[in-house]
Amino acid sequence: MKLQVAIDRVSLGEAITLAHKLDGIADVIEFGTSLVKDYGLLMIKENPLNLKQAKLLLDLKTIDEGPYEFERGFEAHGDILTVMAGSSVDTISKVYEITEQHQKEMLIDLLAVGDDKVNQIANFANAIYGLHHSRDAAGHFDAVSASADFHEKFPAIKRIAVAGGIDLEQAEGLAKQGVVDTVIVGSKIIGTVDPVQAAKEFKEAMTLS
Amino acid sequence: MKLQVAIDRVSLGEAITLAHKLDGIADVIEFGTSLVKDYGLLMIKENPLNLKQAKLLLDLKTIDEGPYEFERGFEAHGDILTVMAGSSVDTISKVYEITEQHQKEMLIDLLAVGDDKVNQIANFANAIYGLHHSRDAAGHFDAVSASADFHEKFPAIKRIAVAGGIDLEQAEGLAKQGVVDTVIVGSKIIGTVDPVQAAKEFKEAMTLS
Numbered sequence: 455m456k457l458q459v460a461i462d463r464v465s466l467g468e469a470i471t472l473a474h475k476l477d478g479i480a481d482v483i484e485f486g487t488s489l490v491k492d493y494g495l496l497m498i499k500e501n502p503l504n505l506k507q508a509k510l511l512l513d514l515k516t517i518d519e520g521p522y523e524f525e526r527g528f529e530a531h532g533d534i535l536t537v538m539a540g541s542s543v544d545t546i547s548k549v550y551e552i553t554e555q556h557q558k559e560m561l562i563d564l565l566a567v568g569d570d571k572v573n574q575i576a577n578f579a580n581a582i583y584g585l586h587h588s589r590d591a592a593g594h595f596d597a598v599s600a601s602a603d604f605h606e607k608f609p610a611i612k613r614i615a616v617a618g619g620i621d622l623e624q625a626e627g628l629a630k631q632g633v634v635d636t637v638i639v640g641s642k643i644i645g646t647v648d649p650v651q652a653a654k655e656f657k658e659a660m661t662l663s
Numbered sequence: 664m665k666l667q668v669a670i671d672r673v674s675l676g677e678a679i680t681l682a683h684k685l686d687g688i689a690d691v692i693e694f695g696t697s698l699v700k701d702y703g704l705l706m707i708k709e710n711p712l713n714l715k716q717a718k719l720l721l722d723l724k725t726i727d728e729g730p731y732e733f734e735r736g737f738e739a740h741g742d743i744l745t746v747m748a749g750s751s752v753d754t755i756s757k758v759y760e761i762t763e764q765h766q767k768e769m770l771i772d773l774l775a776v777g778d779d780k781v782n783q784i785a786n787f788a789n790a791i792y793g794l795h796h797s798r799d800a801a802g803h804f805d806a807v808s809a810s811a812d813f814h815e816k817f818p819a820i821k822r823i824a825v826a827g828g829i830d831l832e833q834a835e836g837l838a839k840q841g842v843v844d845t846v847i848v849g850s851k852i853i854g855t856v857d858p859v860q861a862a863k864e865f866k867e868a869m870t871l872s
Contacts, residue, residue, distance in 0.1 A: 455791060463731065491723065494703030514700065515726055517747060519798050522672065522697060538726060540749035542775045543863060545799040565727055566751045589728050592752040 455629050455660050458511065458615065459653055461642035462486030470501060476506040479653045482534065482636065487513045494533060499530040509533035515563060518543045520549040524560075528552075536584070539567040543574055550578045561615060576608055579594075582635065583611050587618025595619055598627040605633045607616045622653060626659040627637040664838050664869050667720065667824065669849035671695030673830040675702045679710060681858060687716040688862045691743065691845065693751055696722045708739040718742035724730045724772060726750045727808025729758040733769075737761075743768040745793070748776040753781055759787045770824060778816060785817055791844065794822050804828055807836040807848075 459480040461469045466489060471485045483505060485498065490512060504560035512532035516523040519607055520537060527535040537549050539562050546562065553560040561582040562575065572583075585604055587595035595618040604614065616628065628634045639656055646652040668689040670678045675698060677704055682692045692714060694707065699721060721741035725732040731748060736744040746758050748771050755771065762769040771784060781792075794813055796804035804827040809825040813823065825837065826847035837843045848865055855861040 487728065490700055490703075492703050492705050492735060494699075494701050494706060496701050497706075515724075517724055517726060517749070518795075519696065521799070523700060526697075526701060536746075538749065540726070540747065540775055542797040542800050544801060545797060548799055554762075566749055586727075587817060588751040588754060590730070591751050591758055592753065662857060 455632075455634060456481035456636040457625075457656055458482035458484055458625075458636050458638040459643050459649075460484040460486050460513070460617070461644055462488045462639055462640060464644070465490075466497060466501065470503060471577060471618055472644065473505065473510075475507075475650050476508070476643075477505045479650065479657060480508050482511050483508045484511040484513055484638065485570060486640070487515050490536050495526045495530040502531050505654055511536070511561065516545070516549060518545060520545040521552055524549045524552045528556050528558060530655060532558070534582070536561045536563050537577060538562075539564045539571055546575050546578070550581060554580065563605065572608060576611055580613075582613040582615050583608075584615040584617060586616075586640070589618075591659075597624045598631055601628060601631060601634050622659045625656050629660040664841075664843060665690035665845040666834075666850055666862065666865055666869060667691035667693055667845050667847040668852050668858075669693040669722070669826070669847055670853055671697045671849060673698075673853070675706065675710065676783045679712060681853065682712050682714065682717075682719075684712045684859050685717070685852075685862055686712075688859065688866060689717050690715045691720050692721040693722055693847065695849070696724050704735045704739040710742050716743055718768075720745070720770065725754070725758060727754060729754040737765050737767060741767070743770055743791070745770045745772050747771075748773045748784060755784050755787070759790060763789065766839050770774045781817060785820055790796060791820075791822040791824050792817075793824040793826060793847070795825075798827075806833045807840060810837060810840060810843050831864060831868045834865050838869040 457480050511534040512527050513536050514527050516537045561584045563584045565586040597616045597620050613635045615636035616634050643649050643652040666689050696809050720743040721736050723736050725746040770793045772793045774795040806825045806829050822844045824845035852858050852861040
């Protein structure tokens, strides 16, 4: 199971420093939507990370104008780009095609969509499907049971990522469960005093299980 | 009826020049999502437009982390910000509250949502509701009949904007119809040899009717 660390709401300089420190501990470094919208893809393009081991995910949250945004995202060195499941099926199909052409990856963010929509877009074999609890939503999110439910409903979907306040215990539970491909952790790593140590603890919790 | 001109897929410098030329002809200048994601809100903040008459809409297309994005958007001199109808109701409620506090405006982009979702979020009295045909979708969009249908289904919604390949004839039809508050035009103005002249023609078509 892979660890994706989401970097958000910091300066681009801090984000770059953090990304280099976490390269090789995290399997995927995410530059969150706040970095994309605060600094823009052109600035991210001009400051290439040149990660040694980790992949770079740019959380574009594309919802329209898919081809334009994905071309820009790959130019900005993204290895994995995100599209919202709430987009039109046309948008998702188009960005999938572009992603395949570039031999890169895409994550379909399932934020705030129902099962009907998931069924309509469940056929993108190489896509990662991201279970995502809104940051703005109240209430606790149980990543382990949410992943189990999703897997039961959509057994054909092979690559699942999950995000939403995941802590060490949940990461360990997800690793034991074996359904999820990637665990996405944000503030529980980036918001700590020592993000490198916190990331190592997550990797450990995910590996021991 | 107001004319909103959407500026997209040009350099920030060109966008600023165009915005100044269109100020006073267009009632609202939109900096499209491509400008936000290419250049970032910090860069837009550092280059204030100081429009004399028009309002500035920043097409954030917020879908999560609403409070963060809206605070950034208002700091970047946006008078009107956009949130996706596909967001969680929590996100929309939170950005509405922030918008009211700032005494600014918000547009709820109805891209790719069904009537059920519109019903859930139809109660934000001061919000503008944007009918929006995806740029990535195939097929013709009839703005006049789409607006009539929407008004019939949701008579309580008073402020409607409409976007999606609108031409002069449709703009005139919308003005005659009297249901829509704002017509959003992009390439039919910005993609012409003389955007100022094109914008004047739209205003004229909308006024004569």
